[in-house]
Amino acid sequence: MDRQAIKRRVVEMLEGGHSRSETFKALSGGKVKDRVLAGWIGGRRDPVLRKRHAVKVNILVALMGIWGLLGGIAGLVQINDGGIVMAVAMVLIVGVIPLLFAWGFYQGIAVVYTIYITFTISQIPRELAGFSEEPVSTLLGVAFILAMVFYAAWVKSLLFPDLAMIGPKKIKGQFVFTN
Incomplete structure (x- = not known):
């Protein structure tokens, strides 16, 4: 075969x-x-595990939807700094990617969980780059990102x-x- x-x-x-x-x-x-x-x-x-953990998956999807919405708004703010082309590019990159992850989480695609976890962990050093200028907001951002990663990993371990x-x-x- x-x-x-x-x-x-x-x-x-x-x-x-x-x-x-x-x-x-x-x-x-x-x-x-x-x-x-x-x-x-x-x-x-x-399907049995998906039904049993549907609330956890829906929370993850909602958080990713909010993340995508905030990314889209942040992209639109770029109109003043970089023009319309820059704003559209930012909306497509920062706003749409979390929505694609949310779709993958909702569909129950195991590789989407793995890609999200590894991709997000790889971005944490970049997130810490602004620590000296704004330590409190940087630490809050990193804490939120780590919480999302651990939550996604936990949901993945429950579903798969x-x-x-x-x-x-x-x-x-x-x-x-x-x-």
């Missing part, structure tokens, strides 16, 4: 009621590496218990799945 056929088979087996462990055992050792297969299985959206921070969970050299 090629990659797409294996991916379809994973979906069929999981929707057919097979456990994640059974699915992994049945399909491992093929053309797809076990790590990739475990990632596909672990990243599969579970078979995934680690990056990639599938592995204990003692074996991929592990909750059933």
Whole structure:
């Protein structure tokens, strides 16, 4: 089987009621590496977990929506400093990207959580650059960003218990799945 056929088979087996462990055992050792297969299985959206944690996901989506709205407003303020082109570019970059993350969180796409967490953590040193001029606001901003990152990581761990921070969970050299 090629990659797409294996991916379809994973979906069929999981929707057919097979456990994640059974699915992994049945399909491992093929053309797809076990790590990739475990990632596909672990990243599969579970409707029961999504329903159980819907309020937490909706809070995260709302916070990202507010973040995108504030980014859009901040972009519009750039009209005075950089002109219309600069303002439109800022609105598209700073306003739309959080909304795309919110959409991914709402859809339950595991890789969106991972990208958000790694991207946001990589931006923290840039955020600390203005510490000497405005220490209080800088610390408040960093605290808010870290709170958002930890909250997103917590929600990811609730929705996708078979995934680690990056990639599938592995204990003692074996991929592990909750059933």
